[in-house]
Amino acid sequence: MDDQPSEGKKSVPWRKVLYERQPFPDNYVDRRFLEELRRNIRVHQYSYWAVVREAGLVSQQLSCVALFLTLWSYMEQGDVAPSTLLWTGLGCSVLGYSLYEALEGGKGRERTHVADLQSAAVFMAFTFGLSPVFKTLTESVSSDTVYAMSAGMLMAHLVFFPYTQPSLPGSLSLNAALFASVCLASRLPGTLHTFAMLSCALLIFALWPCLLQRLRQAAEWMFLWAAGIVCVFGVVGVGTLWPAGGFLLFVILAVLTLVCPLLLVRLQRHKDNIHGPWDEAEIREDLSRFLS
Template sequence: MENCRIRWRKVLYEHQAFPDNYVDQRFLEELQKNIYVRQYEYWSVVRESSVVTQQLASVCVFVVLWWYMDQGVLLPHWLFGTGLLFSLIGYLLFDVIDTGQGRRQNGRTRWADLKSATLFLTFTYGFSPLLKTLTESISTDTIYAMSVFMLLGHLVFFDYGANAAVVSSTLSLNMAIFASVCLASRLPRSFHAFVTVTFAIQIFALWPMLQKKLKASVPCCYLGVTVLCTVSALLGLLTISGVAALLFALLLFSVSFLCPLYLIQLQHYKDNIHGPWDEAEIKDDLSQFLK
């Protein structure tokens, strides 16, 4: 009876005649549900999924071109020259879209970029015989299994624009380069290994930078490039295996259209609660207390 006559207060600094876990009926009056739930639009989510689609297509293109070189269908000199040409076009396009802002912030010049590219090509070409013979003692099946695992890891840790702990651009790039080194060691000559590693840098390091710039500045062009990359990957894979092309097409369709639909449907099952039991948030500006 004494506890009923004394009004309970929601404070911690005062000793009250109530158990520590006691709350009254007013406690749940501050209950709020789903106050931070984000409402998604289907086609907006489909457009955002193009980042995943394009990266899947990039990995597919890399594997297809490696298979062409391994079978002797694609000459490494042709791939090297075409890769340099597209890299130059992408570099100029990036500079035009960026209007030189990033260059001014980093204090770099075109001459410095040219020296860095020349140094990388020279270094890679000089070590290509070593890359060719680096994994000779490892069986081919193990090399292929390691390459698949590394490319899957590259896709998992790739920065798709989400703020998540699993994202690691450095780890993703390193896994892709390691996969390219493994695959390059099974090609006929050291020049093939040099071209494979160079192309891996172009498609896994330089190409994503241009993708982000296109998506931020020219969304329409970015969607067109995504469609072009996807079609190129499917056509290239179709020349190798019709079954693989069909499975890859189903994968892209699921990622681009079915997964966004499933995500939107799952929003109806969200039931997040917020109330006085949450951690306190200090919203006042600290500068007000320092004046």
């Protein structure tokens, strides 16, 4: 394109307007045309270890699903008694609740410990009372269909889990996980097995994310240790049932935690966003008062 005006037109300044005729050719580009161009003014520069820390939440959630499936498999095979799982879950619940209260320090607390205990007792009573119903819920459905639905719901749980910080387990993610838990628990040998499996599902998919959020807010080093321990338990649990599967899970976790953040940081140098007066207008004023 022509970037120089003719000799007789040098005294006429070029203007960036379309509503008036100017003595320049149509393909003329002035040197000031892109003077307001800005590149990557809103790009957030990520550090590798910061991305690894955030990716650890995805890895530990995948490990939670693997750990739940491992416990279900042990229950189905009769290698773990329901009473053992219930007592272990009770101990983990007491330990986690104590840690949660210690990190919270009683600030902004609206419920008493007695109210929390009553809520837990009511939930456990209803779950135990409905266990016979859950046990026979999928009797008329084939096992292949139940397993396929459970796999789909667990995938939905992982996809829709709110990984942003800070965040509690979302309703869609939690409901998908509990739906899969009910489907799988209905395939266990007895009613007590179903009750123990549903209690374990609540502990893993509902209560554990709440404690993990508190750890991210109050004690980040404890969050890193907790996420790492969950990943180790998930790999070891799958490895005891299927060694090749345990190795595959280890590779997936390593790629998610270490390789994907590296690719993100490396590809960041190729990011090229341009900004200028041609951008769409951004409304920065709070319009909530007009919508209320």
